[in-house]
Amino acid sequence: MSNRARAGLIVLAVAIVAVAFIALRPSDSSDKADDPAGNAETTATTPADDGAETPTATAESAPPPPKEITLRDGTPQGGVQRIEVTKGDEVRLQVRTNETTPDEIHLHGYDIEKETRSGAPANFRFKADIEGVFEIESHTAEDAGKEPLIARLVVEPS
Amino acid sequence: MFVIAHGIVGRTDLPIPEWLFGWAAAVVLVVSFVALAVLWPQPRLQDGGFRPLPPWLSRALTNRVTDVLCGLIGVGLLGLVVYAGFSGVQVAMANFASEFVFVVFWTGMVGVSVLFGDVFRAFNPWRALGRFVAWISQTAAGGEMPAPLKYPERLGYLPAAAGLFAFTTLELVAAEGSKPSNVAIATLVYSAITFVAMALYGVDQWSRKGEAFGVYLNLFSRISPWTSRDGRVGLRKPLSGLAAWKPLPGAVLLLAVMIGTVTFDGAAEAPIWTGVAPDIQDAFVSLGLSPEHGLEAAFLIGEMLAVGLVYGFYRLGIAGARSVGGDLSARELANAFVHSLVPIAFAYVAAHYLTQLLYQGQSMIFLISNPLGDDGTDFFGTADRAVDYGVIGATTAWYWQVGFVVVGHVAALILAHDRALVTYDKPRLAVRSQYWMLVIMVGFTSLALWLLAQSNG
Numbered sequence: 001m002s003n004r005a006r007a008g009l010i011v012l013a014v015a016i017v018a019v020a021f022i023a024l025r026p027s028d029s030s031d032k033a034d035d036p037a038g039n040a041e042t043t044a045t046t047p048a049d050d051g052a053e054t055p056t057a058t059a060e061s062a063p064p065p066p067k068e069i070t071l072r073d074g075t076p077q078g079g080v081q082r083i084e085v086t087k088g089d090e091v092r093l094q095v096r097t098n099e100t101t102p103d104e105i106h107l108h109g110y111d112i113e114k115e116t117r118s119g120a121p122a123n124f125r126f127k128a129d130i131e132g133v134f135e136i137e138s139h140t141a142e143d144a145g146k147e148p149l150i151a152r153l154v155v156e157p158s
Numbered sequence: 159m160f161v162i163a164h165g166i167v168g169r170t171d172l173p174i175p176e177w178l179f180g181w182a183a184a185v186v187l188v189v190s191f192v193a194l195a196v197l198w199p200q201p202r203l204q205d206g207g208f209r210p211l212p213p214w215l216s217r218a219l220t221n222r223v224t225d226v227l228c229g230l231i232g233v234g235l236l237g238l239v240v241y242a243g244f245s246g247v248q249v250a251m252a253n254f255a256s257e258f259v260f261v262v263f264w265t266g267m268v269g270v271s272v273l274f275g276d277v278f279r280a281f282n283p284w285r286a287l288g289r290f291v292a293w294i295s296q297t298a299a300g301g302e303m304p305a306p307l308k309y310p311e312r313l314g315y316l317p318a319a320a321g322l323f324a325f326t327t328l329e330l331v332a333a334e335g336s337k338p339s340n341v342a343i344a345t346l347v348y349s350a351i352t353f354v355a356m357a358l359y360g361v362d363q364w365s366r367k368g369e370a371f372g373v374y375l376n377l378f379s380r381i382s383p384w385t386s387r388d389g390r391v392g393l394r395k396p397l398s399g400l401a402a403w404k405p406l407p408g409a410v411l412l413l414a415v416m417i418g419t420v421t422f423d424g425a426a427e428a429p430i431w432t433g434v435a436p437d438i439q440d441a442f443v444s445l446g447l448s449p450e451h452g453l454e455a456a457f458l459i460g461e462m463l464a465v466g467l468v469y470g471f472y473r474l475g476i477a478g479a480r481s482v483g484g485d486l487s488a489r490e491l492a493n494a495f496v497h498s499l500v501p502i503a504f505a506y507v508a509a510h511y512l513t514q515l516l517y518q519g520q521s522m523i524f525l526i527s528n529p530l531g532d533d534g535t536d537f538f539g540t541a542d543r544a545v546d547y548g549v550i551g552a553t554t555a556w557y558w559q560v561g562f563v564v565v566g567h568v569a570a571l572i573l574a575h576d577r578a579l580v581t582y583d584k585p586r587l588a589v590r591s592q593y594w595m596l597v598i599m600v601g602f603t604s605l606a607l608w609l610l611a612q613s614n615g
Contacts, residue, residue: 016188
């Protein structure tokens, strides 16, 4: 193989890859559409029974209702759910429990801790400004040597 | 119940999106075939060349003072790990012991070695202590020390492979593995074993052949252009250090442990594992283990399985390469090409631990002020800093991760190609053997990409 042919091959390969890359890179919004998990943004809703604050529209438009996690005897109802949001979203999260002893709920990464107990749910409200996957854990479960993970917060790039 | 035993987690990665996975795989294939067509026809890496630095610079970098200083720093850090592990708070992310060992040392030193060469050899606390004790006893005995035993050839890299496997078991399998006091205990146990072995086989010999972290980081440092020869620091062609590596027996197992354990760490987050692990756990529980130990047993099986798969896949590829002809035994062939797995192992470590290093590495800022994680201690006024998880965006992290995987793949191809040219006397055989090596490399690289696409899936 002559040197010219070799160089030509490389240039061609690089060109094909570069063109295809630009052509195939999806627009920012389309890559979430093919998420196969139908359980994205699960809202295992136990209706807001004890008059928890209804969404107060402070932002420009009416914000969606808070995502809820319900703990029964320390275990999340409906399993460990993935709470999927997009970077920049104003996130509202409510953790309820039927236990009377207070439980510390810890959102890793954002490092927010809130207390929850029966009748007094923990309300998280923050701006999702860090991308990634973050665990939400119960410190009571952790101290008892049980599975502490109650949910995952998934922040996708905007 | 299913507890994932990860002590040091703040933010974890989003899986790479499908389009990026597809493109990375395509790039890998295109690069591979183009490489076959255009790589050089004469070996280039087998002699790496050596260009020494000016003598004054070399002497400034390595002399008796820097030697002692680096050793002291290494020993000091070892001592701090043990002390903080026992006396500090038993929270992995607030204690110097766990963060330093699992993040700075285990993943950070890999990057340092690839960039700057075998720096760890200078800081290796076990080597430094061993040399110190040898120096004391030599002075006290006033003369010659009895010669160490000859290192048993057949032992090869088995102690190093076992050491790395034990370390990753502590990290990935043991439910309380990242608990600071357990890190301290493991450090003491490993130190004791290392000192006994050094007493038997000599400090220098054991550091080069048996000491797990020394062997591990030395392999990565061979990617780097920096090296030293006869006390002179200098530069060589990048990767040529790997071509010059003379593997001992057990090298394939060592590399299988290096790649397999990272594979398991990635796969443990994926449905493929989270789906079956509870069943294995239940099987052990029904045999009488507690749920916690049942889960540990399941993870241990998973880890061994991953190492076994990597080992088996490489041997399979070698069997294929052997079928093209030439009169090399499978063992000779396996040893001839095992060095090309080192850049792949680096790609696995880099892609998998890059973000963890970027986040948790920051913990050193507050841990140097408060290594025990107790209330009130603040040596340098940085104790109340926190990790900024926003230092790298998800998209940027994806590109870096995929970039590492592709570059590692190319480096592996180059090494294997260069070695084939000197292994086979007929160029035709060399080329045909590389089809098989290509299968191995593409296999490992696809696995790495697949793991990136699976994380937290």
